[in-house]
Amino acid sequence: MKPGLILGAVLSGVFIGLSALSLVWTPHDAEAIAIAARMQAPSLAHPFGTDHLGRDILSMVMVGGRVSIAVAVVAVGIGVGLGAPLGLAAAATRGGLLDEAVMRTNDLVFAFPALVIAILITALLGPGALNAILAIGIFNIPVFARLTRGAALGLWTREFALAAAVAGKGRARISVEHILPNLANLLIVQATIQFSLGVLAEAGLSYVGLGAQPPTPSWGRMLADSQTMIALAPHMALFPGFAVVLTVLGLNLLGDGLRDALDPRLRRAR
Numbered sequence: 001m002k003p004g005l006i007l008g009a010v011l012s013g014v015f016i017g018l019s020a021l022s023l024v025w026t027p028h029d030a031e032a033i034a035i036a037a038r039m040q041a042p043s044l045a046h047p048f049g050t051d052h053l054g055r056d057i058l059s060m061v062m063v064g065g066r067v068s069i070a071v072a073v074v075a076v077g078i079g080v081g082l083g084a085p086l087g088l089a090a091a092a093t094r095g096g097l098l099d100e101a102v103m104r105t106n107d108l109v110f111a112f113p114a115l116v117i118a119i120l121i122t123a124l125l126g127p128g129a130l131n132a133i134l135a136i137g138i139f140n141i142p143v144f145a146r147l148t149r150g151a152a153l154g155l156w157t158r159e160f161a162l163a164a165a166v167a168g169k170g171r172a173r174i175s176v177e178h179i180l181p182n183l184a185n186l187l188i189v190q191a192t193i194q195f196s197l198g199v200l201a202e203a204g205l206s207y208v209g210l211g212a213q214p215p216t217p218s219w220g221r222m223l224a225d226s227q228t229m230i231a232l233a234p235h236m237a238l239f240p241g242f243a244v245v246l247t248v249l250g251l252n253l254l255g256d257g258l259r260d261a262l263d264p265r266l267r268r269a270r
Contacts, residue, residue, distance in 0.1 A: 005257025011250025072198030079140025087148025196251030
């Protein structure tokens with residue numbers, strides 16, 4: 001097993017585990033304000049220190065991770081759940097009206113940066129975690145649609161697909177029973193990569209005030225709150241910043257490792 005895959009799994013597991021743990025326990029109340037304890041340096045009582053309102057940063061990082069991961073998971077689920085079927089349908093009707101509609105819509109979405117689209121959607125619908133999920137999920141749909149269509153087109157020329165067509169199976173049935181199972185590994189790897197991008201996008205939206213709203217902690221807003229205090233309390237920026245960087249790094253390493261492990265062509269090359 002490659003070291004990158006192991007490191008990615010460990011980093012991802014640590015932050016996902018801490019986020020899951022925050023559902024039942026945190027060292028302190030993540031939303032409790034204690035002005036007397038504001039901007040304390042890391043200590044035994046507060047391992048990551050406290051912020052400008054006296055809130056425990058470790059507890060906030062744990063709860064903020066739960067928000068970021070939940071947003072990313074649901075957004076990727078939207079992308080896979082809608083994008084993969086569209087890509088399969090476009091490949092099955094290559095050159096038809098549906099194929100053209102799917103691809104031209106993809107081109108339109110890809111003409112704009114992902115974060116700009118997300119900011120536009122959340123600005124129109126209002127800030128909040130649910131709208132952040134919708135914004136990130138909408139961008140994920142064409143990503144999975146294009147990926148699925150491109151890979152499916154190659155599979156339609158394979159012997160098993162041709163044999164299924166000769167046996168009298170319809171294109172929809174072939175897509176579900178034969179094409180989709182052969183795409184599963186590719187979709188898993190892409191979902192892992194989009195998961196990391198979803199975490200980063202949620203942090204970006206929260207940073208500009210369009211993600212999860214107070215008093216719910218989020219990594220992006222913690223970074224935004226810390227920028228005016230960084231000279232007095234640099235730990236306010238360091239710990240949520242490290243959380244974002246290490247989580248995204250872990251998920252990217254995990255995605256690369258899974259790609260190497262699941263792609264038979266790469267296994268043969270080794």
